[in-house]
Amino acid sequence: MPVQAPYGTWPSPIDAGLVAAHDGRPDFLGSVGGELWWTEPRPEEGGRRALLRLPADGRQSPVSVLPAPWNVRNRVIEYGGLPWAGAARNSGGPLIVFTHFADQRLYAVEPDAPDAAPRPLTPLSDITEDGLRWCDPVVLVDRGEVWCVLEEFTGEGPTELRRVLAAVPLDGSAAADRGRVRELTGDDDRFLSGPRLSPDGERLAWLAWNHPAMPWDGTRVMTARIGGDGSLEPPRAVAGGPEESVAQAEFASDGTLLIASDASGWWNLQRVDPRAAGTDGSRPRGVPLCPREEEFAGAAWKIGQRWFAPLPGGLVATLHGRGAQRLGVLDPETGALVDAAGPWTEWAPSLAVVDSRVAGIAASPRTSYEIVELDTRTGHTVVVAAHHEDLVDPAYCPEPQSRTFTGPGGRDIHAHLHPPHHPDHSAPAEELPPYVVWVHGGPTSRSPLVLDLEIAYFTSRGIGVVEVNYGGSTGYGRAYRNRLRQQWGVVDVEDCAAVARTLAREGTADPARLAIRGGSAGGWTSAASLTSPLAEGLYACGTVTYPILDLTGWATGETHDFESQYLESLVGPLAEVPDRYRERSPLQHADRTAAPFLLLQGLDDVICPPVQCERFLEQVKGRGVPHAYLAFEGEGHGFRRAETIVRAVEAELSLYCQTFGLAREDITPVELRP
Structure with missing residues (x-):
């Protein structure tokens, strides 16, 4: 008989140390001989x-x-x-x-x-x-x-x-x-x-x-x-x-x-x-x-990504799909495409060829990224390295589902829902679970539906997660990507809010215990959601990680060359629409911030520099909004060190515990100060 306890208070064997130890995946697969x-x-x-x-x-x-x-x-x-x-x-x-x-x-x-x-x-x-x-x-x-x-x-x-x-x-x-x-x-x-x-x-x-x-x-x-x-x-x-x-x-x-x-x-x-x-x-x-x-x-965020690879004899190994990518073998002469057998539902853009064999990096909602080899002569697939291991009982992992929500104007919004899940605990029948909207970076990117111990860290404790592939995300064609043109800070905020409101309206999530979190461009959307009228009063708190907070500063020398003119398409030419840059920037609307928030930043970040966080905190100071700022020496854009990841994950859970009224003693608390 399951133990009954409030959502968010369940015990879990997935601790922050486990999350940190298994952060990241194999990458840049290639063949030599x-x-x-x-x-x-x-x-x-x-x-x-x-x-x-x-x-x-x-x-x-x-x-x-x-x-x-x-x-x-x-x-x-x-x-x-x-x-x-x-x-x-x-x-x-x-x-x-x-x-x-x-x-x-x-x-x-x-x-x-x-x-x-x-x-x-x-x-x-x-x-x-x-x-x-x-x-x-x-x-x-x-x-x-x-x-x-x-x-x-x-x-x-x-x-x-x-x-x-x-x-x-x-x-x-x-x-x-x-x-x-x-x-x-x-x-x-x-x-x-x-x-x-x-x-x-x-x-x-x-x-x-x-x-x-x-x-x-x-x-x-x-x-x-x-x-x-x-x-x-x-x-x-x-x-x-x-x-x-x-x-x-x-x-x-x-x-x-x-x-x-x-x-x-x-x-x-x-x-x-x-x-x-x-x-x-x-x-x-x-x-x-x-x-x-x-x-x-897909979107070339790194140089050298490989979505397809020619094989000897004329066949082509290629990733393909809508909202997810699987491995197939294409005959260019006939157009026939045969998918690789196996449980993997998501393949990374990193393919290597050895004679008639093709290797890739693949995962599924139940398995982490493994190196898988397909023999194109026999159709046989086998894991050859980075084998997935169940580090905890899989029963503690969520049972995700892909859903399509309806946004403003009837537009489709794609998302992955990860409900709270625990093999031995359940919540009182009348209680609705807290949910956190996860916003991916990019923004021209997407959230793949794969096993993620950080998601399981929250869901196994009784906190639901929904990953939103808002308009502008990849995987759904160019028209879907182009929805974000000159609409960053609008479409992304609206789509995340539409998903959160739908979950609350249908009784999947507690409307009083909704949160939002994201890093980089996801940090922007999270911060914008806490300061925009488009999501006013919706979120009880938010986690904002190495974010963009000031569009004008970011467009005038506060970021690196690759993205230095990205806002021309996302927001519009600065010289033509300077007011738009100010109107959408969370920095300019710090006075609208009412929900508690956690701000996480790497001090060596040259993409989203710490100065933007510092300016935002200066505007929030004295407004009585509970918040915490954790800045990490030696970390850049994306945390890589185990001790940083542990602190960040536990601090995020601490924010939710304090905001949602959850009683836990198994984490290092973060102090929220007004």
Whole structure:
């Protein structure tokens, strides 16, 4: 017989330490020869990213290649990009090139050599300590170079920089001489990603775009012939445009390009022959391979994400779906698409190919992200690394459901509902549960429906969670994404409020115990919801993590280059609608703040800097609103250290306990001061 106790007071074996220890997932999966390599988080080691290697024989466990403090990560566009690449060699084992987070240099290592110490390939910065950054490498052993994206600061401001494709010698001669780095492209484009060499080695392709566009707004596929001396001939655009986002481009074995373009309103796969581009600038015709109202790609928040991968023989492994992405194998000749078998419902944009096998990183509502391999000849799938383990009895995890709510004007709002759930406890029949609206970052992103111990931390204690993929989220076509154009702070706030009100109206949630929380752009929506008339009186409290609070400040030098003009589309041109920037900013409406709130911030955050929190707190001071501000040394945009995650999770629960009147003694309380 279940023990009856109020919602929010149930005991749970999922503590904050468990949440922290398993924060993050494998990423940047790739193949070198017959081996799989990837990066993996180490929260207990200061949040570094380790580089893992799975031997090809399949009988050994993954090996961490580099000991601490090596941290395989970079800061290109601040969110980072593909931090490693490798090449098989005839003797001596593979050659691996990677970026180290502490100094942002590019290093080479021969892991099978007797002395496998990394050696630097690029110099330390000569302008500022963060002056040179590298990512998205392609190791070309025959050329003796690694080709990659170079981000170079030309001044001290966050937008004083340039990006080019560059060739770095593998012999280490550029480690002390910047002049030894060959620049392959000029300064025509602000952003570059995805350098790909054609199978015959005669052509290079890459993606490019410029401010104020973001990569999900409009990109171009550039190609150029490679001269005998390794330089590039003048490049041409063969696909894409101001209102067409190409998220990825890959060469097929026949020299044509496969691209994921949203020209149809959905990111679909096309084939483009760059050799058919006219000398007059005319472009080759793109041929759709599997036209569907589904997404075969997503928003490129990191450089080097991979949603599809050509296989030998002409097949293509590809992610696809609406609101979630699963792995399928596409026959481009017939358009037939066959999905991989297995329980996984969400695949990360990180695919690797080894002969006829394709590996990916996949999860489900019951399993964490695992590395799964599909044999395309047999259709057999198997977990090969990062195996999911039930760290607690799965009965403590929520039983989620995907729902579509109705918003203003009858528009659809997609969300994932995670009701309170406990195997041994229930609440009194007359009691309704508290619910927290979780707002994802981006805002051009989405919340995947996968096992999340942080969600289970709350639901197993009797607090419901609803993740809202509000208008502007990815996964539902370009029209759904474009709902947020010039409407940030309106559509996102309205959609979250509509979901919360519906849950209260239908008797799923307690209308007096609703909360909202989010980080980054989700922090913006949370703060805006606490200060906007669109959600007035709806939320009893909110958790706001590394947020944007002042649009005008963020648009005039208080953020990094990648998003420095993002508000042009989200809010409108600052020069034309300055009042809109003020009207929507939580900073300008601190006097409307009535609900208790928790503010969490990394002091090293250059994307959403602490100064915005400090200004907001100054405006709130003396208004009698209970709140707490926790600022963390050594943390940037997104918490990575175990001790930070523990404190943040427990502080959030403490906020809900104090606001909702929940009696708990198993957390470190946070003091709310007016």
